[in-house]
Amino acid sequence: MSVNKNAVIRYMYLDQMLADRHHYYTRAELTDKCNEKLRADGFSEVTKRTIEMDLIALQDAPFSMDIIEDSDIIAGKRVIRYTDQSQSLFSKPMTADEKRLLTEVLNTLGQFSGLDNFAWLDDLQSKLNDKKSFGRGYYNMDDGMNDKIISFSTNEYLKNKELLGWFFSAIANKKVVSLVYKKFNSSEPVHFIIYPYHLKQYNDRWYLICNHNGTDDYAYDPNFLMNLPLDRIESYEEVAGVDYIDCPVDIAERYQDVVGITYHSGRELQKIHFCVAPETSLYVDTKPLHNSQIKLTPSDQEKMQHQYPTFKDWIFYTIECIPDDYELPRLMMSYGSNMMVIEPTYLVTQIKENLHKLNQHYASLCE
Numbered sequence: 001m002s003v004n005k006n007a008v009i010r011y012m013y014l015d016q017m018l019a020d021r022h023h024y025y026t027r028a029e030l031t032d033k034c035n036e037k038l039r040a041d042g043f044s045e046v047t048k049r050t051i052e053m054d055l056i057a058l059q060d061a062p063f064s065m066d067i068i069e070d071s072d073i074i075a076g077k078r079v080i081r082y083t084d085q086s087q088s089l090f091s092k093p094m095t096a097d098e099k100r101l102l103t104e105v106l107n108t109l110g111q112f113s114g115l116d117n118f119a120w121l122d123d124l125q126s127k128l129n130d131k132k133s134f135g136r137g138y139y140n141m142d143d144g145m146n147d148k149i150i151s152f153s154t155n156e157y158l159k160n161k162e163l164l165g166w167f168f169s170a171i172a173n174k175k176v177v178s179l180v181y182k183k184f185n186s187s188e189p190v191h192f193i194i195y196p197y198h199l200k201q202y203n204d205r206w207y208l209i210c211n212h213n214g215t216d217d218y219a220y221d222p223n224f225l226m227n228l229p230l231d232r233i234e235s236y237e238e239v240a241g242v243d244y245i246d247c248p249v250d251i252a253e254r255y256q257d258v259v260g261i262t263y264h265s266g267r268e269l270q271k272i273h274f275c276v277a278p279e280t281s282l283y284v285d286t287k288p289l290h291n292s293q294i295k296l297t298p299s300d301q302e303k304m305q306h307q308y309p310t311f312k313d314w315i316f317y318t319i320e321c322i323p324d325d326y327e328l329p330r331l332m333m334s335y336g337s338n339m340m341v342i343e344p345t346y347l348v349t350q351i352k353e354n355l356h357k358l359n360q361h362y363a364s365l366c367e
Contacts, residue, residue: 006043006172010054011063011089013037018058018067019088024079027051044173055080063089159231164199166236167208171196174244176213179236181228189234197225197247202261206230209251213242222248227261259290259319260327272319272328273342275304280338281315289331290319304342311340323347329354 013034017025025033028048035045058065066083082088170177177196182189198209207227214220222245254263276284285295296304296316304316321328329351332339341348 015089018082021085163230176239176242178239180234198251257322262324267322275314275316277338292320
């Protein structure tokens with residue numbers, strides 16, 4: 001079953017037509033009418049094959065709607081409809097558990113509500129709270145069900161957060177995008193034609209993972225990915241007449257090898273050795289620096305403590321990742337004096353230099 005937002009909208013259109021007792025539609029007419037509604041609501045058209053798959057999905061779980069085809073009803077046309085046209089997707093009652101689950105899903109997604117392209121969430125939430133919807137009054141609304149059970153860290157003051165919904169739709173519909181982007185350390189913005197692939201959150205900030213179709217300085221590279229903070233995008237629009245190129249790499253797999261959001265294609269995986277103070281080890285155990293984190297075996301712990309007697313009571317770990325010049329050092333420095341990097345040497349030197357500068361800044365305050 002298709003899981004994108006447009007599929008849910010198509011199911012709604014098809015449900016209305018299949019339950020319509022005053023009009024009958026052929027498969028071709030269902031496709032035409034559905035595309036007409038999609039265009040009117042600002043969505044992309046779909047093929048007859050897509051509608052055929054949607055009809056199959058409506059008959060499978062979890063919808064399980066009975067659909068039949070009749071011939072000779074109207075001038076010999078073979079029409080398709082629900083077997084029982086008094087039923088529809090939105091007249092089938094939900095159980096209390098299903099309703100509670102859907103409520104919590106909407107509350108979890110509620111961080112996106114209010115964005116232009118997520119207006120459908122607000123509409124669905126209002127329908128869920130309407131006793132005339134989702135089963136026509138089968139439910140006894142419990143006031144406590146509107147309380148959130150789960151929440152995520154968000155930045156309410158993040159610039160350009162309204163772009164999240166727009167780029168969500170652009171990725172879902174495979175739209176080529178023209179945008180103007182300005183780096184923190186640049187005086188002039190740059191223009192890109194990009195293929196948007198993924199939206200990723202890191203440290204309360206949203207990033208667009210994408211590739212450009214080539215610039216004056218860099219030719220198109222199918223294996224290249226760049227991340228653009230949404231708050232640095234100054235303008236954006238869809239581009240007509242340019243074919244969308246799918247991402248040839250597994251984005252999720254690629255970002256498993258990094259700490260943070262920056263991927264350096266020219267760098268190899270490296271093993272990072274570090275140790276933490278005893279009082280910090282339980283925290284590091286439950287909140288790893290990276291998914292590759294390993295605590296050394298007791299025998300290896302003893303060897304490392306013997307090799308580094310200053311840290312004879314500390315706990316030693318390793319992670320294996322593609323290091324960057326900012327996010328990994330910053331994360332390790334966030335533990336202050338309770339974490340020490342052992343190897344590689346260049347990372348030890350980098351953190352040492354950063355701490356030296358920090359010490360000089362603090363010393364200047366005490367002069």
